[in-house]
Amino acid sequence: MSTRVFRITVRGVFDGLGPEQRAELLARAGEHDVLHAAFTPEGHLSYDIAARPAFTFRFQDSGEAEEDILEATERAEEAARAWLTGRGYGFKNLRALAEDLSQAPLGKRQRRAAATGNPA
Template sequence: MSTRTFRITVRGVFDGLGADQRAELLARAPEHDVLKASFTPEGHLSYDLAARPAFTFRFLDSGEAEEDILEAVERAETAATAWLTERGYGFRRLRAQGEDLSQAPLGKRQRREIARNTP
């Protein structure tokens, strides 16, 4: 059985931030820039607090079976909640979504490469 790669996105909205918390997030905004966003095993947080209070965590996980994505999504949501709670950041409307990359449609370049290498 092959290993499947999962990309999990956890989205939410900061809620009830104090002035100090907001200042801290704004000071750390360059390391959480949306343009630097990537899927990582430990999770990558991105936000643009100056524009709106929404945030996104991106997690990379894996499993052996298709059903393993459900546990991966749960782990990601738990990790995002823990990160926010440990820092005292209020949040609401937390929702998580997972994608099994083995089920993702091939892009145009990938299809062209397969066609080129198929006899």
């Protein structure tokens, strides 16, 4: 059985932030810029608190079976909750979306490589 790679996106909205918390998020905004976003095992947070209170965590996980995506999604949601709670940031509307990359459609280069028998 092969290992499946899952990408999990956890989105939400900051809620009830105090002036100090908002200032802290603004000061660290550069390291949480969406232009640096990546799917990582520990999760990557991105936001633009100056524009709107929404945030996104991006997690990468893996499993052996298709059903493992459910546990990976739960782990990602819990990790996001723990990060936010541990820093005292209020939040609401937390929701997750997961994708099994083994089920993702092939891109143009991948289709061409598959057709010619060359690895991408």
